[in-house]
Amino acid sequence: MPTAPQTTDELFQALSENDRRPYGRTRTVTAEELVDAAEQFGEPEPLAYALLELQEAYTYGAEPRKSPVVFARLLNLFDEQPDVFDERLRHMLFWRFKWVANALRALPEVPLASLRQWQTEMRDRYVKAGLDLQPYYGQAYQLAAHVGEDTSLAYELWAGRSRSRLSDCEACEICERALHHLAAGDDERALRTWEPVLAGKDSCQEEPARSISYALFPLLRTGGADAARELHLAGYRACRRNPSMAGEVGRHLEFCALTGNEARGLELLSENRNLFDEVDSPQGQFDFLTGVEVLLRRVELLGHGELPAAGYAGRTWTVASLCVEVRGRADDLAGRFDARNGTTAHTERRRARLDRAPLLDALELTLRTRSLDEVGPAAAPVAVPAARRTVTVPESLPELILRARALDEQGHPDAQACWARLHTLVTARDYTHPDDPAVGPLVRLRADLLADEAGRAGEKDEFADAAALYEEAAGLYDDAGTPGRAALARGGALLAAAGIPAEDGDEAETKAAALSAAHASMVRLHEETPGLTPYQEARLLRLRATVLGLRLQASRSEEHIAPVFAEVDLLHDFATRHDVVPQISGARLLRASTHALSGELPTAVTEIDSLIDDLKAHGPAWHLPRTLGLRGRFRLGLQDAQAAHADLAEAVRLAADWPADAVDTARLHGDLAEACMHLGRPDEALRYLTRSAELDLRRGSRTDAFCTYSNAAQLSLDLGRVEDCIALLDSVLVEPDVAAGELDDRLVAQLRLTRARALNAGDDLKAATAELVALAAESAGWDDDPGSHAMIAAETAVLLGRSGEFDRAREAAGQALAAHAKAPRYEPLSNCLRELARLQAQQQGPDGLAEALAHLADAGRIADEARTAGYEAHGRSLDTALAYEHGRVHAYAGEYEDSLAALEKTFALLGEPGPDQDHAEEWAECVRLTGAVEGLYLKRPAPALTRLDAAVARLTGLGHTEATEPLTSLAARLRDEK
Template sequence: MPTAPHPQSTDELYQALKENDRRPYGRTRTVTAEELVDAAEQFADPVPLVHALLELQEAYTYGSEPRKSPVVFARLLTLFDEQPDVFDERLRHMLFWRFKWVAHALRQLPEIPLASLRQWLTEMRDRYEKADLGLQPYYGQAYVLAAHVGEDTTLAYELWASRTRTRLSDCEACEICERALYHLAAGDDERALSTWEPVLAGKESCQEEPARSVSHALLPLLRTGRADRARELHLAGYRSCRRNPSMSQEVGRHLEFCALTGNEARGLELLAENRSLFDEVDSPLDLLGFLTGVEVLLQRVEFLGRGELPVAGYAGRTWTVAGLRAEVRGRADDLAARFDARNGTTAHTDRRRARLDRAPLLDALELTLRPRSLDDVAPVALAAAPAARTAAAVPESLPELIARARALDEQGHPDAQACWARLRTLVVTRDYTHPDDPAVGPLVQLRADLLADEAGRAGEKDEFAVAADLYEEAAGLYEDAALPGHAALARASALLASAEIPAQGAADATEAKTAALTAAHASIVRLQEKTPGLVPYQEARLLRLRATALGMRLQTTGSEEHVAPVFAEADLLHAFATRHDVAGQISGALLLRASTYALSGDLPTAVTEIDAVVDRLQAHGPAWHLPRTLGLRGRLHLGLRDAQTAYGDLTEGLRLAADWPADAVDTSRLHGDLAEACMHLGRPDEALRHLTRSAEVDLRRGSRTDAFCSYSNAAQLTLDLGRVEDCIALLDSLLAEPDVAAGELDDRIVAQLRLTRARALHAGEDLKAATAEFVALAAESAGWDDDPGSHAMIAAETAVLLGESGEFGRAREAADQAIAAHARAPRYEQLSNCLRELARLQAQQQGADGLADARAFLADAGRIADEARAAEYEPHDRSLESALAYEHGRVNAYAGEYEDALAALEKALALLGEPGPEEDDRAGEWAECVRLAGAVEGIYLERPDPALTRLDAAVSRLTASGHTEETESLIALAARLRDEE
């Protein structure tokens, strides 16, 4: 089926060709190019057909379909021979350039005899000589063929490399790569890397570079001790070639790099992202390179004993690492043999064997901010975070194990978890026999114990409805076992969990939760009063649940009237626990008091209280309460803006947490708070490490929403630090997660991840990819009826990117969307910035032709400024009115309307006013406005005298105010104007 309307005129055809050129290489672009060739044949003029055939050959070449490229070129060559006048200088240049494309295509096909390859090079040489073109490009192709075949390349290299470049020579970047590969093949890593440097540094580039050079340079960089550089280039280089059929060999080399640096899990991640290449790569040579890289990775994973892991492979069946490796090995061996048979050498088999025989170059190189192991990609439920230390050994004897679990549980000891886990495993087995021992109690009691433990873990994950149901079920079983105290505890826990379930359909969520917690407290009090035979630890726990309910109510409302009841319950708990020596509840009561002072806003007293708790815990225990207590004290110091003290407490808390099983302490919270402390202390890189560690802990605990929020913050911080490729790599990894791809994660969190990625792409100067993502996000966010402000922001950013790409029609549409959303949820400053920037871009790119549309953007910005002033909005940056006047000046200057430009700039200067000594930001803005006014007046209006007067006066004022740095551009402009007089 056609992908676009059939062009009815040559103008429509050229427009369709232009639009197709914007598409990424692949089937859609190729099919459209084929249709456009058919359309071009209807016109009598052969020139459109030439353009269409050139577009089709490009689609085949970069879409990895080498069998079709020479056929299209044969038609072009016939047209040239029959109607040479059809080819102007540009088309003639493109035709002769593409002789090299055909030579490249023929090399990729083992069914083409070597004699035919040499015959084509002879044809190329004859054509170049007849056209009086230099032969350096021909000798370049002759060298590449020699290297491909595996012949001695010394002479071929000298014949090419010693010749002067011509207009038809490969670009500098491609030739640099070939020269570097020559030195690499000779075993000279240092010389190869030295040769590559202009490309690796980004000074030379083209369609395939630097991605191609980067992929080849990764291993030499490792061998010469430049691991950090290799890491940096891997991140940037991989992104440039992923999922691209014509760069499948490069993808294979990145997979090999992962395998040889201890990053097997990332390699499998990247393989999954590129699984389409198994079926889309039509070039046998490219496929051989890709499959060999895949096999290096799979071989390494299988060597590590993980051949059973699932892996992405050929479509139509599921694969394990071992199964896919066998399949890939067979296909790649066959391809190498076919090339060697064609070439009459063993070069391809030998090169393939050399890659497969390489030993790892590093045990571990942290490639991304999300280091993963093979366990992380295993097809099992996420494991709990690995214990910082192994819990105490559980008893072998079943009666001893049950008794131990209950004793530890009464204390609140973290090692109870291991005992309950072991018992849960035993009880579900088919041959489980419960001990006939009065001390152990009946099986129904044990089942209730296990349900209560499971409920507690559900509550820790905020699964309150699940927790409430499990506690209720446990309570019923305890009653069946004639244990009213245990039943009361379970039922009280169910009441508290139920109170935390978000109210559905409540008009006021805060009011509903407050009422639920008040009711839960009253019910727990009644439950405690009517339950006979409570032992001290049960009574203490019920008191703790009562106090907790009121503490949560205070946290929900922040109301002063809710403070005293919490203190009263905490004091009851403390008195009872002290009287009966329930150590864990004594510290719990003291912690609750400290937290209540904090919630009521009295942070100094809260710190004093918690200091006493820390002292008590250090002297009397329980020791497992210390990490959490230090964490709370650290947060209090953060509230008091004492980041250094907070850092010490949080670091010590994290260190002590390592003494206990991972689930015993909320290390995710400790890492998150440490990240905040590090940011206050000016240690952003350390903050980044703590953010990612926090996310990893949450992931292992199954708290995926919290994990992705932390990762989102880490990605934003990475972008703020200018580590663009790290940011993109992290987000690519997150967005590839199965639950994200399946739409199971909260859509707003995913949107935030994508938005940060789009901004990172923009910062990394990948304007095309950034614009595509922003356009998609703008379309999706248009449906966010509950959040029009976010849509306004996204649409505004989208408009600016479209403007940067010169697509001002689409930019206008996006800006109008932003304006409409802004009417529902104002975003004055963001929208004003967007409209002014669009005006500047249009005037800058189109000059006088774009002035009317640019002024329309500024008129909209003026209305936004009026709205902001009426709403008494205070901008965070400069005033919207002065910024608008300055932009009027720039826009008119770009369009050649210099009198209007000068008038607007003088208005901006009046609005800004002269900066005072302490106004550094405004001084820079004022100086730039003076500079532009001076340039317009002195250069474009040719009135240097008043311009110099303006500039000299501004320099004097700035100097007198101490803003000497801001005078430099003004002094330079004044000197230029005087030189031109």
């Protein structure tokens, strides 16, 4: 708190501001400071409100030891000065007797006798105050259930009574009744009881998140796996990282462990690492730690006890070591509760959770489904995803080296596994190179490994690294006396260097020039290198053809077509003469690609059809997935999505036999997603997109991966799968390089922007606004991209307006306007300002009219600018939208004549409805609002009905019957009122 309040008005303002903060240390510390400030005024009422705020902070901040102490001060204040407590304060005071009871139950050091004494105190106070005792009996039942006594009578005494003003909220009581049935083993009845809460009809501070965490298992047991999945996503998001809901988090971890989602469970555990140290409630700790142990035991049982796990601060944990620590602490807590309660209830409940068998082998909880094998320590750079086909790596070191080189000459994917093994062996401190003439010196092997590393860097578009590694390899090959291999490495360096993006100038032109220079250098290199083997010469010819193909791709110039075909013919003729089989199919693939780049897609398909037939008959088999994938892309270009889907699906199936990066499985999945979109199968596309992203992530192409995840998140949001979208982005945004700020900041901003939009779509306005406010602050520094800042600030302004924070909304809109002046965004800014005007008039009525009109004036200036610039809106014109908003804003403010005039102007701008459905609906909405203003507010039903009836007739005649429904409904209402 920057400065302490100097007046009681400032104190109440500070209390109001603190109430808007999320629960946690910041809110709690501020509440403590406000109590100190309130004491200085010497007035009981401000102190009472400050104490109430502090107790709430302790209660929902998981600090049950402090809550009763604060309440004792409140109770003393009430006893000493009861007149200070008006009806509102009195209600809050008696309500919070229940909070104290809950806090005391959560503390095993509080004797059972003290718990019963507090209940007696509560009963006596309620009786003295003339209050209904249903809340007291509710607490009596909860104590009996906590202790493990027979709850039959306690339940009837509570549940059989009518609710009163001080009863727990409907949602909380529903949860308690459902838990009673659940404890009795009646899953069906529990779920029926929970139905209003799970459906969102009843809610409160902790609900439905609390009910959801308990309902997951009965849902699974009764066949409701899909419902459990959806509830897990929404329910977990509502309680994650929240110390007061640690128990709920524990049950979500348990749910992951028992549905084949152990990897997601470890991810969620990492996300909630704060709960190990921030939960001061022993009951909360007990529930959380038991859920954690269920997860860790399951992971250990599956043979992954060595995996890293997020645990208590101060040391590094594995699954196995954390499990031991958690088990000890949870057993201790269970023993302390049972000793206090005189039963074994906590130990038995804990044992029942730990002994529960998995309920499903696998339930796909999120779009990003991963196995435990995929969440281990970061893989070494040389690691490649496993293929379905087993690769045998020789044990003998000389045999391994020779095998790697032989496979590399063939372009065989199994070479990757051999090189990976050699990377590990050679970098070991005790490596001894074999003294074998067939193997050659160590310097040659080091060159081989550098060349392999360079190739992988190039595949990830890390061109500068690839070029440097190839040059280093070439030098070592020279030292080893292998000039042919040195030439290949230098050819690779030339190709990689040409791929390095230019810093300035025309990118396509600069790249084409760089590739031309690279080709000239390759030709000289080829001519000047003596003693090339057929394999080496074919590889150099392949590099020459590839660099010219890339030049054509960059320039799309007709003059660059013939040179590619000439180089491809050289490669094909040479490879055929010398029977270099991999380069024969490589040449044919390049020829087909060149036809495609030249705009000759049918010829490209014909060429590749023949190649596929030969590959199926004679191999190499590992060329088939890529080739089928390329034909699939060609067919997409020919708008034959069905045939493209068939090719790409077959390519994905065959790719499973080979390492993913050897056949570019990530690209195949991405292209298959595109084919699915063309076929109108977006849900299927979503699966392929996320798989493509995960494959890119695993091979180290992280920027590509996050771009694909961004597309997948947007698609899931477009499909209305809001919770899937949020869960996907939550998972992606905690990736180490994202959290460390190592990924491109604009890409991360796009991911966060999509998440904010998803949160808004999921009615989490508070979280969405917080994210957008942060993004707007960051994007204000994007001097190179003011247009994006304008759009983000505009969206931020609208959400602030929806929250009723119009001062901050006006400030954000001002930022958007300033950025718009540098990089115009006419339509988004106009939409923002009109929406702000509507919100202000709607929420504040006449008091908000002046500000609303100021926003509309700004929108009018933008419309004028757009008109001058010749800008055409994608939807209705900005002038039409502005006129309509003037009508709506004046109506909200009670200025009905001005509203009617604005709406008449809107009709003039809209024109008559026609066959276009969107235009007809827009026109009909304008008629409806005009009819409401004229007939309901100005009390002129006759002209309003004439207008409505004519509009219905016109729309019906045009076939827009759906658009007439609101009009006929309003007309019926006006006739009834007449």
